[in-house]
Amino acid sequence: MTPIPVAILGGSGYTALELLHILLRHPSVRIEAITSRQEGTPWIGEVHPSLLGRCSVRMEPLNVDSLVARGVRCAFGCLPHGASMASLPMLLNRGIRVIDLSADYRLRDPNVYAQWYGESHEDLAYLAQAVYGLPELYGDEIPNAQLIANPGCYPQTGILGLAPLVAARAIEFTGIIIDSKSGVSGAGRTPKLTTHYPECNESISAYNIGKHRHTPEIEQALTDLAGEPVEVIFTPHLTPMDRGILSTIYATPKRSMTAEQLAGLYREFFAKMPFIRLRSTPPATKDVMHSNFVDIYVQLVRGKVVIVVAEDNLTRGASGVAVQNFNRMFGFDERTALL
Ligand SMILES: NC(=O)C1=CN([C@@H]2O[C@H](COP(=O)(O)OP(=O)(O)OC[C@H]3O[C@@H](n4cnc5c(N)ncnc54)[C@H](OP(=O)(O)O)[C@@H]3O)[C@@H](O)[C@H]2O)C=CC1
Ligand SMILES: CC(=O)N[C@@H](CCC(=O)OP(=O)(O)O)C(=O)O
Numbered sequence: 001m002t003p004i005p006v007a008i009l010g011g012s013g014y015t016a017l018e019l020l021h022i023l024l025r026h027p028s029v030r031i032e033a034i035t036s037r038q039e040g041t042p043w044i045g046e047v048h049p050s051l052l053g054r055c056s057v058r059m060e061p062l063n064v065d066s067l068v069a070r071g072v073r074c075a076f077g078c079l080p081h082g083a084s085m086a087s088l089p090m091l092l093n094r095g096i097r098v099i100d101l102s103a104d105y106r107l108r109d110p111n112v113y114a115q116w117y118g119e120s121h122e123d124l125a126y127l128a129q130a131v132y133g134l135p136e137l138y139g140d141e142i143p144n145a146q147l148i149a150n151p152g153c154y155p156q157t158g159i160l161g162l163a164p165l166v167a168a169r170a171i172e173f174t175g176i177i178i179d180s181k182s183g184v185s186g187a188g189r190t191p192k193l194t195t196h197y198p199e200c201n202e203s204i205s206a207y208n209i210g211k212h213r214h215t216p217e218i219e220q221a222l223t224d225l226a227g228e229p230v231e232v233i234f235t236p237h238l239t240p241m242d243r244g245i246l247s248t249i250y251a252t253p254k255r256s257m258t259a260e261q262l263a264g265l266y267r268e269f270f271a272k273m274p275f276i277r278l279r280s281t282p283p284a285t286k287d288v289m290h291s292n293f294v295d296i297y298v299q300l301v302r303g304k305v306v307i308v309v310a311e312d313n314l315t316r317g318a319s320g321v322a323v324q325n326f327n328r329m330f331g332f333d334e335r336t337a338l339l
Contacts (some may be wrong), residue, residue: 003027005070006029006031009075011059012189014189016319017076020055022338033066034059053290067096072096074326093228097146101318101322108127110124130148131149132149135215135325143329152214153314154180154317155217176232181246186245215232218232244282244283247309248306251304259299266296274335285312288311288315293316320338
């Protein structure tokens with residue numbers, strides 16, 4: 001089969017690097033273009049030395065006419081939110097399918113976007129068409145999507161960790177606590193004071209308590225599953241590791257259940273989902289490093305359900321699930337290049 005020509009936008013960043021490492025293993029993909037604001041069209045290996053000898057593509061400014069002329073069929077947007085909705089409509093208008101790794105197209109209600117992101121949404125037309133790309137929940141909508149809103153890194157741990165309980169209406173839909181810890185690469189490659197080495201090394205800190213923009217994303221998906229509003233208290237923490245997210249979730253059962261009934265709910269919900277691993281011991285971030293797996297452990301403790309979820313923020317949290325979506329969009333086995 002002729003490989004599918006793809007473009008990656010925002011080539012200097014961490015998710016672009018992760019995506020390149022995965023796509024270079026994909027038998028049916030050709031990296032046609034890597035776009036960047038960098039001056040002088042550098043080789044990708046000059047910006048990401050781990051790609052030296054593996055990928056000989058020059059970075060180039062974004063030029064949609066050129067991408068169309070070269071037959072690009074899918075573009076991965078690895079840009080910050082805001083920059084995504086400023087660029088991606090140009091590609092979509094020309095028939096290129098897009099997987100957007102930013103948050104711009106994840107929240108269906110533009111008023112909710114404005115409330116949590118502090119800016120109004122500028123592309124209501126494509127927002128209305130976007131499919132939320134969490135394959136385990138919205139998998140049937142992905143093959144025909146022109147625009148995939150790739151899910152956020154933290155939200156995937158909260159949504160997947162709670163999905164079996166919410167779908168079974170087995171827990172209270174308020175007072176759910178999601179306590180998450182992320183490695184520093186979650187903040188991207190662009191330097192910031194909080195992620196400067198002396199600021200974050202040997203230290204753990206909570207941030208954006210009660211106002212992190214992933215709260216409405218988690219609630220939107222869980223509300224879809226429940227058919228009624230679900231409310232969460234989501235608290236992220238920055239931890240001194242390169243990559244990985246560990247979320248510990250606390251929920252209150254609506255009715256009493258045994259450990260076996262609880263485990264059965266999870267087994268049934270995630271049956272046939274190749275990237276969910278139900279664990280008999282609490283997972284660690286190292287167990288999922290560089291993989292597309294989401295590891296989930298669940299236990300009853302003093303009348304509460306405690307769920308521990310581990311994922312790699314760059315692989316499963318961003319670029320791995322983007323390739324999982326790509327595989328579904330273009331009719332490949334969803335595990336291609338990921339297992
Ligand atoms: N890091 C993570 O774990 C996750 C990230 N995401 C999301 O994925 C997207 C990319 O994240 P990540 O790779 O970590 O971010 P980075 O900051 O590492 O990279 C983003 C890249 O986008 C380009 N860029 C930056 N600002 C602009 C701008 N104003 N206009 C156009 N291009 C710009 C730059 O590339 P260049 O200089 O080459 O132009 C930059 O390197 C973000 O929206 C992020 O929120 C989602 C899930 C997890
Ligand atoms: C550790 C860290 O700073 N993490 C980022 C979230 C990661 C991310 O990329 O989220 P979006 O895809 O929704 O932009 C944060 O809390 O803002």
